[in-house]
Amino acid sequence: MQTQPNIARRAHQTHQTGALRRLGLWLVLGVAVALTLQGCNGSDSNQFRTVPGTASTTASPLAVNSTGHFQGHIAFVRNHQLYILNGKDDTISAVPAGTNVQDPAYSPDGSRLAYVRRGASWSDLMVLATKGGKPIALTHNQGTGQQTTCPNGITESDAVWAANPIWTPDGSALYYLSDAQKLAKTSCGFTDLAVWKMAARGGQPTLALWPARGEDNTGLPGAGGDANLSLRPGSANQLAYTHYAYDATQTNQRLVQLYLATLDQTQPTTPGQPQEETALTPATGDNNSLQQTLEPSWSPDGHFLAYVMRANGTVSLVVTRVSDPAMGAPNFRDYMTATTVLLSGAYSYPVWSPDGKSLLYMQFKNNEYDLYLSPVTVTGTTISLQGNPIQLTQGGIDGDSRPSWTAV
Amino acid sequence: MPGEVTWRRAHPTTGQVPPRSAAAPTSANAAAAPRRDAGNRAPRLSSDPRGPRHAGPRGPLTRRERLLRRNRLLVWLFIPTAVITVLAALAGGLVSYFSPLLTLLETSTGHQVARSSQENGINVPTDLSNGQRVNVLLLGSDNDTQKFAGGNGLPGNGVLTQTIIVVSLDPASKTIDLISIPRDSWVNMPGANECLKLDEIAGQGNSPDQAIQFERTVVERDYGIPIWRYAWVGLEGFVKVINTLGGVDVDVLHPILDDSYPNDVGNGDQYSYKTLYIPAGPQHLDGETALEYVRSRHSDQAGDFGRSQRQQSVLLALEKKASNSNLADKIPDLANDLQGNVLTDMTVPELTQVANFAKGVPHQNMKQIVLQPPTYSAGQGTIYRPDGEQTYALLPNWQAINQTIQATIHPDPSIDQNQPCSVNPVPGDWSGDTTG
Numbered sequence: 001m002q003t004q005p006n007i008a009r010r011a012h013q014t015h016q017t018g019a020l021r022r023l024g025l026w027l028v029l030g031v032a033v034a035l036t037l038q039g040c041n042g043s044d045s046n047q048f049r050t051v052p053g054t055a056s057t058t059a060s061p062l063a064v065n066s067t068g069h070f071q072g073h074i075a076f077v078r079n080h081q082l083y084i085l086n087g088k089d090d091t092i093s094a095v096p097a098g099t100n101v102q103d104p105a106y107s108p109d110g111s112r113l114a115y116v117r118r119g120a121s122w123s124d125l126m127v128l129a130t131k132g133g134k135p136i137a138l139t140h141n142q143g144t145g146q147q148t149t150c151p152n153g154i155t156e157s158d159a160v161w162a163a164n165p166i167w168t169p170d171g172s173a174l175y176y177l178s179d180a181q182k183l184a185k186t187s188c189g190f191t192d193l194a195v196w197k198m199a200a201r202g203g204q205p206t207l208a209l210w211p212a213r214g215e216d217n218t219g220l221p222g223a224g225g226d227a228n229l230s231l232r233p234g235s236a237n238q239l240a241y242t243h244y245a246y247d248a249t250q251t252n253q254r255l256v257q258l259y260l261a262t263l264d265q266t267q268p269t270t271p272g273q274p275q276e277e278t279a280l281t282p283a284t285g286d287n288n289s290l291q292q293t294l295e296p297s298w299s300p301d302g303h304f305l306a307y308v309m310r311a312n313g314t315v316s317l318v319v320t321r322v323s324d325p326a327m328g329a330p331n332f333r334d335y336m337t338a339t340t341v342l343l344s345g346a347y348s349y350p351v352w353s354p355d356g357k358s359l360l361y362m363q364f365k366n367n368e369y370d371l372y373l374s375p376v377t378v379t380g381t382t383i384s385l386q387g388n389p390i391q392l393t394q395g396g397i398d399g400d401s402r403p404s405w406t407a408v
Numbered sequence: 409m410p411g412e413v414t415w416r417r418a419h420p421t422t423g424q425v426p427p428r429s430a431a432a433p434t435s436a437n438a439a440a441a442p443r444r445d446a447g448n449r450a451p452r453l454s455s456d457p458r459g460p461r462h463a464g465p466r467g468p469l470t471r472r473e474r475l476l477r478r479n480r481l482l483v484w485l486f487i488p489t490a491v492i493t494v495l496a497a498l499a500g501g502l503v504s505y506f507s508p509l510l511t512l513l514e515t516s517t518g519h520q521v522a523r524s525s526q527e528n529g530i531n532v533p534t535d536l537s538n539g540q541r542v543n544v545l546l547l548g549s550d551n552d553t554q555k556f557a558g559g560n561g562l563p564g565n566g567v568l569t570q571t572i573i574v575v576s577l578d579p580a581s582k583t584i585d586l587i588s589i590p591r592d593s594w595v596n597m598p599g600a601n602e603c604l605k606l607d608e609i610a611g612q613g614n615s616p617d618q619a620i621q622f623e624r625t626v627v628e629r630d631y632g633i634p635i636w637r638y639a640w641v642g643l644e645g646f647v648k649v650i651n652t653l654g655g656v657d658v659d660v661l662h663p664i665l666d667d668s669y670p671n672d673v674g675n676g677d678q679y680s681y682k683t684l685y686i687p688a689g690p691q692h693l694d695g696e697t698a699l700e701y702v703r704s705r706h707s708d709q710a711g712d713f714g715r716s717q718r719q720q721s722v723l724l725a726l727e728k729k730a731s732n733s734n735l736a737d738k739i740p741d742l743a744n745d746l747q748g749n750v751l752t753d754m755t756v757p758e759l760t761q762v763a764n765f766a767k768g769v770p771h772q773n774m775k776q777i778v779l780q781p782p783t784y785s786a787g788q789g790t791i792y793r794p795d796g797e798q799t800y801a802l803l804p805n806w807q808a809i810n811q812t813i814q815a816t817i818h819p820d821p822s823i824d825q826n827q828p829c830s831v832n833p834v835p836g837d838w839s840g841d842t843t844g
Contacts, residue, residue, distance in 0.1 A: 224664065294688070362690075367732055369692070
């Protein structure tokens, strides 16, 4: 026979057990709901690992996807500092390249990184061995601060900008953007960026490409010139780039098109010299409305060109097969085969994986720019992305990061 | 003592209350006893774990009971005091938190500018909430220039308005139209028989009020746009606000290269220049870079028109950033940023209305119009000013402008009473008509 206190104790225990059970049920239910909601978001925040030392007063810490494996390394920029993402173990390391840097570019063998270091009113081309060492400045663009007023009224400084370096296939030289032509008296007052070439060991830069003149060579300069350089693999001298110009009808409408130039390897060009180049994409699209095509990136086999298209208020990622020789303006036959692989997102800077099986790109989402990776399938002449893209970074990288990918 | 109540202890086992004895301490006696008497502590007499109060019939109070009672009293005194203190502290915190905002609202909002005689008869909607389209005249000027001149950073007294944008809000269609008017437009000076560039009109005012009145009159009478409210923003405030918001994400429309960008903000030297390069494409701009982006004039052939497009794109990016941010904790900083850098006749409820309306307008419903050549200009080039100086000017194509304004915001056409201006062009440096 149980005593009254025992009954009470037992009842109390039973009550406690019941409460614990209910609590457990609620916990299980809560976890299940949380997991379900995470599934709805399309990404599991648990798979992102925070990178120590990347938080600041204005930025949340950078995190890397611990399941986003890939071959090689990807260089990018955050808060104007250089970082490398290792595809093998998904770790991120800061590169001692200094502050205020941008535009990283791996050499073909992955042993060196070219990039740009910005000063107050100039920028220099830098090269750094990826295994360590001191960065080497290939240019010394600061100038003396002297100002010259050109006949057209434009005042020019002798400080020079350098941007967007890319390597030649043999790694012996770099092409890059610069306004160094303003130092030549013959082009005083011309402010667009042109393509320059510099030996990787340094030396005197030479003008490689004078900015094109927009659609069908009728455009006008003054909209910024060339940008986003990409050398066609296997050709060594076919350079794709974005060209900014104004149309010749004085409507002040900006033409933003992809161009392909065949660079003269034997001698430097001179300011204003006509080039052998063609527009790969038209400046206008459906209903004759303006469209913009920009940020080209060649596939490793040199057959496909990925780029960003802005048309009808949407931004898309497009891939087109480019013949050799290319079939651009005026019929744009290569462009007619273009495939939109990603539609309606704030995409930028597509980059092919070294094996050509994936496409890396940046996307502005949740108020930050991050890296995304998507497998690619090629069927004959058509191309498509497979499955859901993998978000590689979280916490945001620089919007003008211009990532670079090396196989090693 | 009449009315005095004492508690008497019950017997620990029987629960009986002993008769009252003269020796039983009263509360008065207890109060007279030493406050701390650890050696004479009263034993606990009740078996009730809840304490003597619940032990049964009331007996005389022990010292512990008295202490407990006093403590309870103190607790009840403490709680309201604490609550009042916390409320006072909170109020103080709120005051210090909202103080910059209150100062800003007091000094910068609801600043009415009287309508000029030329504005009389213009039917201006009175309220955004009644469903009518309203137009806000957004003026931006480089207040640093004014500071160099010893001014107070407000328009007028020679300060130019570098940005003239009409923000047209239409509740019916849930649209926002941004209409940029080129600063170089050659227009009538209100109340004077002369023409000037639009950015110089405000500078003719002897006070900020007159400057705003002049500018508003031109936009209403020459461009046919009835102005509901105005808002003036200084560039310094623009920089600070963007920095407080943590920067702004902009898709830079084209590479910006400018070797003669005025390096005059916060520099102390209004004649200083710097070299500017902003790459094209998406990027995160801090306040200073965003200002450089919207202010550069020499970075593209389109000059001022390209600049108007850039200004509009940054305004939209700023609106997007603000709508995606939790601004509550930034209110004091934002208020401080804008102090002395903003002036408007909108009241706080009207500002709230506008903000709420803008929040509900999808981005695809925000349209940008720049009244630029060739469509909106009858001629452009270098002209002689009345004082003999040369300047770049733009002769508006009023027919095209009126068509667009009518098609976009459907104003009362009778308010458009512009007087055509003529230009005295520098030979060989002018294209188009010379009378607008």
